[in-house]
Amino acid sequence: MFETKTCRSRKGPIPLGDEDHGEIALRPFFMLHDYLYLDDEMHAPIIETTDSAALALEELEREHERLLAQQAVVAEKVEAARVTFRNQRDAILVHGLSTALEDDEALRRAFSAEVATRLRVSDRTATNMVEEAKTVINDLPGLADAWRLGWVSQQHVRAATHQAWNVPKDARRAFDDAITPKARTQTPSRFQSTARKLREKLHPESIEERKKEAFALRQAEVYEDPDGMASITLHHSADVILSIEHGMRVLAKRRKNETPGEQRTLAQLGADILAEGLLSQLGVETLRIGAFGQTPESEPTISDADTDAESEPEDAESSGAEPSDFESGGVESGGVESSERASLHSALTPAQLAAMRPGVVITVPAETLLGKGDEPAVLGGYGPIDIDTATDIISQASSFHRVLTSPVDGSTVAIDPNKYRLSEQVKRLIRTRDVTCGFPCCDVPAERCDIDHVVAWVDGGRSSPEDLVCLCRRHHTLKHSTRWHSEVQPDGSLLWTSPTGAKHVTQRGGADRA
Template structure:
């Protein structure tokens, strides 16, 4: 759809949005100020242990910290765990990431961005922390927190003194299953394990759910995924799928995109591979996945830019090889800020077929079901400029340009009056064959109830 002039009501709405954006900036500045105050109160407490521990001999800084944590938690009506996190984050921001704190104070990032940088900087050498902050902060100021998380993992990987194989081997020892209670007689179970295993389990549930839905099952995709997972687990999936030596991972047939450097694949290099939707994985896991893969797709890329040039035959309709080319090019949903993997998205005609749009790689894009619906049901508009970049224009006239190298970031255009909004990824449905979409709201409402702080 072509955007129209907002008019008086549109101007009023645009002004209200500007006010909200300004409020967000004030919140960020207040959080930056509170960060400094948290460090100040902690330092004063640690220098005055008698205030918290009296004259008891053998008092320690940890005891003072715990006492202060409880004091703040009660005063702020927060949990101890949350206050411990606030104090730890504040210490790192003040001591190790001063530029991040300044960016937060200026309102260029949110506290979620800052917390992400703190998490990913832990364990790096002091000099590496400076390099990490420089690279990640530049990206943070034009990205949503989920997008920053993906980028930060990649930056960290290039700086970490330990090899990814060493860290993965150590992390595997921490694998576990966690359970916690929900509302209305419900609960959550989470499996912490190697990413290729847990992501393959998720993809298997999703694929099976889509097949059942296509066969006429009236349950939503979210409900089917939960039921498929429960049924398979209760039926003894791990026991039946396990090999003779008890390694159930060997039964997994990967259904994800894994990019493996050829020298790594043949054992002459330990350069990390790249798992779709996650980032770098250790070479041993990559080789095992490659050995189990039922087929390979050869990617022809530009020798300097790395841009995908071809993945197979060109066809007029949207065949499987063209869809795969679009998925690999787009990485994620093409709506600004959405992190839904392209392989789980619909294929949308940027210029509608009914208005003369062609079915080719230039006019087709990956879009999750929610944003596909948004595009066709509202006055959000999308176009490509001469450089090939995708530009979205909102009903209120705000424009956002998706960075051309991939769809994992975006930035406001020069005409934008305010900051780009953060748009969280949403649950998708089956791929579309037509442009009109009527999704069920029940398929997405589960995401509203996911715990903010899962216990793992």
């Protein structure tokens, strides 16, 4: 593609920076002023050809490089905005005894919230954007120049920066020199492995010490998927995860071979086996999850061989035995079928559904419950689910908590506005109404949120439905440590104003997230 030409005392083509040329190539070939002179060589005219496919692919390649270069420009803008934002700290922070965050952390969160709300992305996505831009622009200049030229992708940059975070500051330049040539010649997935190995060589701490720090970050996270589905991601030590994966495959193959007429695929069996193990440890009766449409009578009982595991399961924390919450707009639970009927729409058996008491909130419109409407039910912390699954869960509940709402505007009633301390019933009502955190672009379920007064109690606020809002701990502390603040609008929505003056509106009940 390139002809050999002389440009500013250097001959082309531009070296890729492979193993034999890496050190020589890294010094000059990313300089942007050279790129201006080399533009003709990099995009040499295409030889006349009748091959239209080749022409189309050449154009695709060029446009892809332009797109990658533009992503680098966005990163530069993010970092420039971060520096400017930090320099105005006195106009952003709230100083006082009640602040919950250190100044630097408050600034970091406030800026991430600005980016998240302006770009309409999640707080986590914004935080990653900010930290990745900060690292690549300041600590990995070679990789940054390659990105500006469209020679590496955002996936390469993300893999490199995430590894660089665990490399000491004074070793990051050597890390940059080593990984930049690799980024030009490797796919993102292979480069991720390369960057991890190079990080290992440059890190001054032993892998044992780093494992202890990393192990403290283990967690499980839930993600919403379409069509009534969701995913759970377990971040744990590699030996545990690989052991789980191996045991899942072994049991899935065994069950497939030993169960006559088993129609589930190995992937489906593996998913059901993992779900069974988790449900049993969380207090749900140990019964097999049947295939959809399978009645409890046709489900085989679990055998001793199926419980044989190589590792001991960890103890699960007990969450108590609160009854299910149920909102029907003032309608009782009459008309629900007997708990003895087969569970035809859920993958869980009636006994397992009966054990799903702690923290489950099902909202069913009254007309739908009575069979006169088709509006879907809502599972708290998730969203719309089919009415049959909702009915399965409701039919197993031992008791209900009705949420009384105003027939005019749907607001909750029977809350004493003159009491600062909220009862558990009032907290339940507010969480049921709000569904998620009330901060813009935040989808943390309300059941995991604090309940905050929009107008602070000390400033004349009251414990009325309009003045109470669910805020996750991150945004609750952000509100009280920085100049992010909210106001209730006449229609009940919240108007948020950022420290830089940007305004964002959120609707109660997650309506703007539907």
